[in-house]
Amino acid sequence: MPLNLAPNIPDGDGFYDELLQAHQGLSKEQSEAFNARLILILCNHIGDREVIRQALRAAAG
Amino acid sequence: MVGGRYEVAFRLYPYRKVAEQDMEPRRHRVVIVGGGPVGMAAALDLGLRGTPVLLLDDHDGPGLGSRAICFSKRTLEIADRLGCGDALLEKGVQWSVGKVFHGAERVFEFNLQPEKGHKYPAFINLQQPYFEKFLIDEVRRAQSRGAPIEIRGCNQVTGLRERSDFVELDVETPDGAYQIEADWLIACDGARSPVRDMMGLGFDGRVFEDNFLIADVRMTADFPTERWFWFEPPFKDSGQSALLHKQPDDIWRIDFQLGWDIDRKVELDPAKIRARVDAMLGEGAQYDLVWTSIYTFQCCRMEKFRHGRVLFAGDSAHQVSPFGARGANSGIQDIDNLGWKLSMVIDGLAPESLMDSYSDERVYGAEENILNSTRSTDFLTPKSEISKIFRNAVLKLAQSHEFARPLVNSGRLSVPCVYEGMPLNGPDLLNQGPRQSRVGAPCPDAPTGQGYLLNRLPAGFVILTIDADAPAQVTEAGVSASRLALSAPEDASGALADRYLGAAASGVYLIRPDQHIAARWPEFDETAMRAAIRRAVGKD
Ligand SMILES: Cc1cc2nc3c(=O)[nH]c(=O)nc-3n(C[C@H](O)[C@H](O)[C@H](O)COP(=O)(O)OP(=O)(O)OC[C@H]3O[C@@H](n4cnc5c(N)ncnc54)[C@H](O)[C@@H]3O)c2cc1C
Numbered sequence: 001m002p003l004n005l006a007p008n009i010p011d012g013d014g015f016y017d018e019l020l021q022a023h024q025g026l027s028k029e030q031s032e033a034f035n036a037r038l039i040l041i042l043c044n045h046i047g048d049r050e051v052i053r054q055a056l057r058a059a060a061g
Numbered sequence: 062m063v064g065g066r067y068e069v070a071f072r073l074y075p076y077r078k079v080a081e082q083d084m085e086p087r088r089h090r091v092v093i094v095g096g097g098p099v100g101m102a103a104a105l106d107l108g109l110r111g112t113p114v115l116l117l118d119d120h121d122g123p124g125l126g127s128r129a130i131c132f133s134k135r136t137l138e139i140a141d142r143l144g145c146g147d148a149l150l151e152k153g154v155q156w157s158v159g160k161v162f163h164g165a166e167r168v169f170e171f172n173l174q175p176e177k178g179h180k181y182p183a184f185i186n187l188q189q190p191y192f193e194k195f196l197i198d199e200v201r202r203a204q205s206r207g208a209p210i211e212i213r214g215c216n217q218v219t220g221l222r223e224r225s226d227f228v229e230l231d232v233e234t235p236d237g238a239y240q241i242e243a244d245w246l247i248a249c250d251g252a253r254s255p256v257r258d259m260m261g262l263g264f265d266g267r268v269f270e271d272n273f274l275i276a277d278v279r280m281t282a283d284f285p286t287e288r289w290f291w292f293e294p295p296f297k298d299s300g301q302s303a304l305l306h307k308q309p310d311d312i313w314r315i316d317f318q319l320g321w322d323i324d325r326k327v328e329l330d331p332a333k334i335r336a337r338v339d340a341m342l343g344e345g346a347q348y349d350l351v352w353t354s355i356y357t358f359q360c361c362r363m364e365k366f367r368h369g370r371v372l373f374a375g376d377s378a379h380q381v382s383p384f385g386a387r388g389a390n391s392g393i394q395d396i397d398n399l400g401w402k403l404s405m406v407i408d409g410l411a412p413e414s415l416m417d418s419y420s421d422e423r424v425y426g427a428e429e430n431i432l433n434s435t436r437s438t439d440f441l442t443p444k445s446e447i448s449k450i451f452r453n454a455v456l457k458l459a460q461s462h463e464f465a466r467p468l469v470n471s472g473r474l475s476v477p478c479v480y481e482g483m484p485l486n487g488p489d490l491l492n493q494g495p496r497q498s499r500v501g502a503p504c505p506d507a508p509t510g511q512g513y514l515l516n517r518l519p520a521g522f523v524i525l526t527i528d529a530d531a532p533a534q535v536t537e538a539g540v541s542a543s544r545l546a547l548s549a550p551e552d553a554s555g556a557l558a559d560r561y562l563g564a565a566a567s568g569v570y571l572i573r574p575d576q577h578i579a580a581r582w583p584e585f586d587e588t589a590m591r592a593a594i595r596r597a598v599g600k601d
Contacts, residue, residue: 036454044464 003054063215063233069122070190073197076121076215082239089115090407092230092243094218094256096120098129098189099375099392100249101196105143106400108203108210110520112407115241117232121214123193126352127277130186130306130314131386135477135503136393137181138515142576145199146181149192153185154307159288161469163456165295169466178556179506180513184474186308188277189389218250221259228370245403246371249392254377260368266361266431269382269438270321274300274355276334278313280348290471292441292456296340302441302471303341312351315341318441325355358382360435362427366395366420374399379427384437384472387430394477395423401521401574405598410539415599418485426478433473440470477503480577487571487580487593494581495563504576505560510551519543521574522594524585527557529567531585537594542571573597 009015023031043052063076074096081087091107093100096118104116132149140146157175161168175182197212204210219238220231228246232239248256257264289305294317296303304316317337319328327333334353339346362379366372375392399419405411443449458465480486480501489500497505504525507514522542524531528549535542549558562568569586571579571593580593595601 032450033454033457036450037458040451040454040458040465040468041462 001048001051003051003058005058063217063235064120067120068125069120070125071122071194073122073194074118074212074214076235077213078234078236079213081241082234082236086229086240086242088227088242088244089113090243091115091245091247091403092117092228092241093247093249094230095248095250095375095377096193096212096214097123097249097251097375097392098193098196098389099396100247101193101200102139102143102393102396103247103249103374103400104210104212105196105200105203105208106396107404108200108208109143110400110404111209112404113209114211115243116210116212117216117218117230118212118214119217123190123197125190126354127188127190127275127308127312127314129189129192129383129386129389130308131184131390131474132187132192133184133386133390133475133477134179134181135475136390137185138503138506138576139393139397140195141180141515143196143199144202145195148195148198149187150181150185152191152195152309153187154286154309155182155185156286156288156307158285159290161456161459161471162289162291162294163453164291164293166460168292168456168459168469171466178508178552178554180515181506184386186306186314188308188310188312191309192389218255221246221256223260223369223371226370244370245407247399247403248371248373248377249375250377252376252380254373256371257363257373257377260371262363262368264361264363264380266359266380267435268359269357269442271301271442272319272321272323272325272328272355272357273383274317274319274328274334274337275353276315276317276338276350277308277352278315278338278348279311279351280313280342280346281311282347284313292452292471294341296337299337299340304471305341313348319355323355328355329353356383360431360438362424362431364424366423367416372399372403372416372419374423378423379430381430381434382438384441385430385434385475386472387434387475390475391426391430394426395419397575398422405540411598412600418483418599422480422483422485425480425483429478430475437470437472479503485573485579485597485599487596488589489581491563491565491568491581491583493564494568495560498561498570498578498581500578500580502578504570504572504578507557507560508552508554509547509557510553514547514557515576517545518572518576519545522579522597523570523572524590525561525568525570525572526585527561527568527570529569529584531569531590532587535587535590535594537591538598538600540594540598542590542594571597 091114093116107114157173217233222229286307291303294303301318306314366378374395381387455468524544570581579597
């Protein structure tokens, strides 16, 4: 399955809010650590190396 | 002066003058330079095949300092083929529980339960001088049975000249210099290889800017036989990582990663080392410092391991970081690969070009080892701010989530390489055959109903049949392969079928003398078998 780059999250505004909420009150350092953990958790969930590779490319812009 | 660069643990081959020292240079079939674990294994492997070898070492026994402590399953299997596997297993320490800490927190604990149906465990811990001693003991036994092996201690190679089809050597001894000639030279003279330097050959790679302090301590206290590894250890002054690991004779290996800018002399002060060890073991721990040193490392290799009549093996050919215990283990695999090839070339059964396949296959193995050990090093010592953030994220997640544990990398233990897609390989036609016994892989061990499979493999090329017919022997171009006939139901555990048949009803394997699989089919096909034998000895 190729990486899905079409809108896929129900209630996008709600999701975005939740993401920022999670960082609330964290220092820059804590936020960076949080992001790293989140990336690892999501990559593991995806599991498919090819999809992850496509995501890495998409993120690189 | 010859030798003296290090103290020896056992004086096993004291200097003796030989008549040759006062004669015109004599020609030897094979000369091995260096009597470390790799050189000794080479002498034994070739000698047991009846190929005459002369080994020159500049000392008179294994070095005192313990370096390697972790010997892998494949090394034990090769040692078993050479005759000393049981001795190693008996002396070595087996362990299965490991604990990983980050600072004061326990990240997780693992238990490496061995897979059933193998003669040898995944690894044992044993001091390198013992490992070398067991090999030398075996050399002595082989000699007493007539194996053409000669060891000359305190014989230092100081000069080398390549001739068209031989090599001339200058050798320094306590009685002065003499010269010898060798049809083939195997350079097992370690990471600083004088032979490599004398030939002006390169050794390229990456130097890691880090110092590691080793302290081997004797401790009779009741301490569990486990491997403990700390990232960013909490005890004072202990550096970036620390390791505690059990060896035989109540000895523990302690490793501290100290960083780059250190004063070696200050750090080696016993009082300073004791302060570190006290902090790790807790106040009041009783122990003696047995051996200490500081080492740095690099991940390097030569571009090719064969240069005309000179073959490089072990640390002279490639060096890795100690994480993953790939140094001596991969050197022993070099010899496993080199021995049968060189002895067939010398016996005129294979073309000289077969030795290029030694280089190709072992360069491939070295690349895999360097890749693994570089990745471990990057995890242990993150090279940038962001890599440290990810590293610590992995450690944190591993405390509560199983998925992150396999990402924790404090060294990936040495496993043998699979010579995938290499030129000596024949066809892999066993439909849906098990992956672990694919062409290029070393034979997985298995119970056979009458002992272990690897123990039952005859020397030389083997035709292994499982519930299939084949002649007792096939001789092609002078090379004989003898049959070992097995039947899956003879192994009640089912492991044999699992490892060699998978979904297939029968299987025929061509196995090389180093126990790597050269080809496999569902049934015996004489034409195909003959072609595969020719290919496996480089006659294609
Ligand atoms: C701290 C540490 C921990 C390690 N842990 C492990 C581990 O757990 N597992 C593992 O597999 N590996 C480990 N290693 C690596 C392992 O020690 C080496 O890979 C191994 O010793 C290489 O063997 P060798 O025979 O190629 O070379 P060496 O052991 O270096 O032997 C070379 C020999 O050649 C001799 N020599 C040199 N020059 C000449 C000359 N001019 N003439 C005659 N003789 C000469 C030397 O005296 C020596 O006897 C570790 C290394 C270190 C430093």
